[in-house]
Amino acid sequence: MLKVVELSKDFGGLHAVNGVSFEVGEGTITGLIGPNGAGKTTTFNLLAGAFPPTGGQILFDGHDVTNLRDFEIFRLGLVRTFQIPRPFAEMTVLENLMTVPQRQLGERFWNNWLRGGAVRNQEHQIREQAIEILEFLGLFHLGDAPANQLSGGQLKLLELGRALMSEPKMILLDEPGAGINPTLLGEIVDHIADLNKRGITFLIIEHNMDLVMSLCEPILVMADGALLTQGTADEVQRDPRVLDAFLGGTPA
Amino acid sequence: MDALSLLSFAAFFLTFASFFSLTCLGLNMQWGFTGLFNVGVVGFFAVGAYTSAILTGPAYPDTLFGGFGLPVPIGYLGAIVTSAIAAFVVGFVTLRLREDFLAISTFGIAVTIQLLALNLQSVTRGPNGLYSLPKPLSGLSESNLVDNLLYLGICVLCIGAVYWAFEQMVRSPWGRVLRAIREDEQAAAALGKNVFAYRLQAFVVGCAVMGLAGALYANFVGFISPQDFLPIVTFQVYVMLIVGGSGNNLGAILGGVVVWALWSGSGAVIAAVLPPDFQTQAAAVRIVLIGLVLALMLLYRPAGILRERHIVSREARMSPQSRPTR
Numbered sequence: 044m045l046k047v048v049e050l051s052k053d054f055g056g057l058h059a060v061n062g063v064s065f066e067v068g069e070g071t072i073t074g075l076i077g078p079n080g081a082g083k084t085t086t087f088n089l090l091a092g093a094f095p096p097t098g099g100q101i102l103f104d105g106h107d108v109t110n111l112r113d114f115e116i117f118r119l120g121l122v123r124t125f126q127i128p129r130p131f132a133e134m135t136v137l138e139n140l141m142t143v144p145q146r147q148l149g150e151r152f153w154n155n156w157l158r159g160g161a162v163r164n165q166e167h168q169i170r171e172q173a174i175e176i177l178e179f180l181g182l183f184h185l186g187d188a189p190a191n192q193l194s195g196g197q198l199k200l201l202e203l204g205r206a207l208m209s210e211p212k213m214i215l216l217d218e219p220g221a222g223i224n225p226t227l228l229g230e231i232v233d234h235i236a237d238l239n240k241r242g243i244t245f246l247i248i249e250h251n252m253d254l255v256m257s258l259c260e261p262i263l264v265m266a267d268g269a270l271l272t273q274g275t276a277d278e279v280q281r282d283p284r285v286l287d288a289f290l291g292g293t294p295a
Numbered sequence: 296m297d298a299l300s301l302l303s304f305a306a307f308f309l310t311f312a313s314f315f316s317l318t319c320l321g322l323n324m325q326w327g328f329t330g331l332f333n334v335g336v337v338g339f340f341a342v343g344a345y346t347s348a349i350l351t352g353p354a355y356p357d358t359l360f361g362g363f364g365l366p367v368p369i370g371y372l373g374a375i376v377t378s379a380i381a382a383f384v385v386g387f388v389t390l391r392l393r394e395d396f397l398a399i400s401t402f403g404i405a406v407t408i409q410l411l412a413l414n415l416q417s418v419t420r421g422p423n424g425l426y427s428l429p430k431p432l433s434g435l436s437e438s439n440l441v442d443n444l445l446y447l448g449i450c451v452l453c454i455g456a457v458y459w460a461f462e463q464m465v466r467s468p469w470g471r472v473l474r475a476i477r478e479d480e481q482a483a484a485a486l487g488k489n490v491f492a493y494r495l496q497a498f499v500v501g502c503a504v505m506g507l508a509g510a511l512y513a514n515f516v517g518f519i520s521p522q523d524f525l526p527i528v529t530f531q532v533y534v535m536l537i538v539g540g541s542g543n544n545l546g547a548i549l550g551g552v553v554v555w556a557l558w559s560g561s562g563a564v565i566a567a568v569l570p571p572d573f574q575t576q577a578a579a580v581r582i583v584l585i586g587l588v589l590a591l592m593l594l595y596r597p598a599g600i601l602r603e604r605h606i607v608s609r610e611a612r613m614s615p616q617s618r619p620t621r
Contacts, residue, residue: 091485117487125485131478133603134471138611141468142475143486149468149608152496156463166468166610174613186613189605205486 044069044213044244045090045121050099052085059085061268062099067213072235072245074259076252076279078289081265083248084126087215090246091123092116104212118145120212124205126221126248128198130190137186139201140173141166143208176204180234196223199231213244220251232258256280264288299440306443308559309552313450314512316551319535320457321504323547327536327603328465329497330477331390332398336505336532338405341412341524342381343374343506344513348425349418351514355425359417367431371510378506379499386498390491405526413521424520428513446515453511454548457504461544464500466609473497474607527582531558534589540599549600557588 045067052060060082067073075083089096090103092113101109108116131139147169148154149162177183180200185193190201199219206214219235220228232254239245249255255262256276264271264279266288272279279285318340325331347370354362365373389400412419419425432445464470475483476490484490513519531554539550561584565577573580592599606612 093481093485113481113484114487114489117485123485125482129479129482129485131475131482133478134474135606135611137613138471138474138607141608141611142471142483142488145487147468150472152464152467152469152500155467155469156460159463162467163610166608170610183613187606209487 044071044104045246046102047086047090048100048102050086050089050101051097052082052089052094053097058268060089060096063265063268063270064099065263065270065273067244067246069244070239070242071261072239072247072259074255074262075246075248075265076250076255076262077265077271080267081288082268083265084217085268086265087123087217087248090116090215091121117209120209121215122206122209122211122213123215124199124202124217124219126217128195128202130193130198130201132191133189135187135189136177136182136193136201136204137170137173139190140176140204140208141169143205144169144172145209173204173208176207179207180204181230196227196231199223199227200234203231203234207238211243213246214238216245216247216249218248218250220249220254228254303440303443306440306447308556310443310447310450310515311559312552312555313447313454314508314515314551315532315535315555316548317450317454317457317508317511318505318532319539319547319551320454320461320544321501321508322532322536323541323544324461324465324497324501324504326533327542327547328470328477329473329494330394331494331498331501332394333401333498333501334398334529335385335401335403335405335408337524337526337528338401338408339378339382339502339505340509340512340528341405341408342378343509344519344523345412345419345425345509346374346377346506347371347510348428348513348519352425352428355420357416358420361418361425364429367429367514370514371507374506374510375503378509379503381506382499382502383495386495386502390494390498402526402529405524405529409521409524409526412524419521422520422522424518424522425513426518428517428519430514430517450511450515453507457507458544458548465544466607468608469493471608471611531585534585536599537589538592538599540601540603542603543599543601546599546601546603553600554585554588558585561585 048064050060050063063086077083088094090101092111095110103119103121106119108119148158148165154162177186180203182197182200182204193201219231235245235258247259260275261273262276262279263273264285271284271288272282318336322336325333349361350363350365350373351367351370352362353364385404389397392400413421430446433442472488472493476493480490535550535554536547538554540546561581565580569577
């Protein structure tokens with residue numbers, strides 16, 4: 044589904060990501076772990092096209108997306124969420140979701156003068172789809188609330204909801220479990236597993252090892268901008284280099 | 296003051312206010328809905344004013360270009376077209392910038408346009424200005440009052456048409472994307488929206504309306520010169536939008552009227568109250584006064600007289616029957 048070859052990103056003299064290669068198989072929930080500063084989020088930003096890489100290649104679903112812009116990559120079905128949720132704060136939860144679908148008739152402003160009826164019909168469809176997703180995520184009762192009234196955990200769900208509105212092939216989740224209570228965490232884990240069964244591939248950055256070990260297979264480990272190792276939860280846990288990386292030793 | 300002169304004054308006042316209301320509507324599309332910090336409002340207003348003046352004005356003995364003497368509606372249309380083209384060119388190079396850089400570059404462009412008007416003497420007659428610009432529907436009656444009322448009618452029609460068009464545009468999926476870009480540009484791009492294209496559309500549409508307002512102004516007053524297009528006008532229009540309610544089209548119209556009333560009313564009050572020695576400072580006192588209104592507004596009613604509506608697009612309500620929230 045996703046193939047990364049020798050991916051690099053320098054910021055000035057800092058090699059944030061340094062020749063990373065890996066593959067994410069279709070239908071997997073792949074985990075990406077590593078200590079702070081390992082380059083995980085930078086890797087996400089590269090995959091999602093937030094900025095171009097210094098070197099290397101990214102292939103998604105048979106397309107070379109290395110130098111595509113963020114909105115172009117999105118249109119191919121690769122969607123990301125942010126580590127710190129970025130809702131459209133002054134907009135309602137429902138409108139946050141309804142913004143997402145691509146090529147809406149009413150996104151061409153003249154259609155709103157000339158083809159009001161067709162725009163309205165499409166809006167009703169999009170609203171139905173959004174309400175279904177809100178029900179799935181347990182946010183139905185918050186539909187008309189502005190996003191800035193949501194709790195941190197609810198914002199994570201909102202981000203997931205926005206990602207789902209695009210009917211993506213693959214979702215990049217940046218720390219879905221950070222800063223939310225255990226009950227909600229359980230819910231999020233269930234949602235991810237559920238969506239995975241429906242055919243969506245996931246790549247997840249996460250520090251919560253319970254979540255990673257129970258949900259992700261395989262697991263990629265990054266440290267100092269490079270890929271340290273990869274394997275199943277068991278293999279990774281037994282690898283002494285992984286422990287070193289997390290506990291502050293430099294990888295051999 | 297008898298009723299007739301009161302009416303005459305009201306018509307004159309409202310006509311002037313409508314130029315501002317219209318400009319405010321244009322700015323609302325950019326700043327209110329999309330978050331574009333355009334500090335060059337007066338520049339696009341000037342482009343519209345000069346376009347209409349050149350298209351509809353008489354031939355002057357000392358210009359090389361212009362004096363086409365075309366019907367006024369063509370002047371208005373021309374103003375919309377040229378200000379839209381100017382906005383497209385300016386927007387194309389500046390709209391990739393972050394907001395503070397956008398502000399600086401649009402400000403510079405407005406100053407440049409004003410300097411062009413001042414120095415391109417063969418077209419604009421420089422500081423001497425363009426005069427004897429025709430007023431549409433004038434001469435239908437002997438009375439100045441009827442003239443002014445008719446012109447006010449044209450202005451109200453223009454505002455009504457722009458208001459209708461903008462509401463259709465904004466309360467739709469298109470407006471939803473604009474608001475999303477205003478809220479978080481990067482998130483909007485991550486959700487597949489071509490941010491630059493939307494910013495450019497909002498910028499061009501807003502500037503075209505500013506150009507129309509400039510044309511309406513030029514043909515009403517009948518005389519324009521670079522003095523009319525100083526940066527202070529941009530400031531006034533921002534105050535109007537913030538007081539009226541940024542992000543609300545009715546608020547934009549209302550803000551134009553209210554702040555213009557304060558502005559023109561304060562002139563009379565200052566003249567009456569200020570000791571003679573300070574009369575020369577009246578203009579400065581007036582700006583201080585408007586600044587004070589702005590500061591009080593931001594303190595006590597930051598959303599403006601009419602606040603932005605909570606739900607942008609018409610169809611985005613959980614149940615169509617439920618009560619609208621604000």
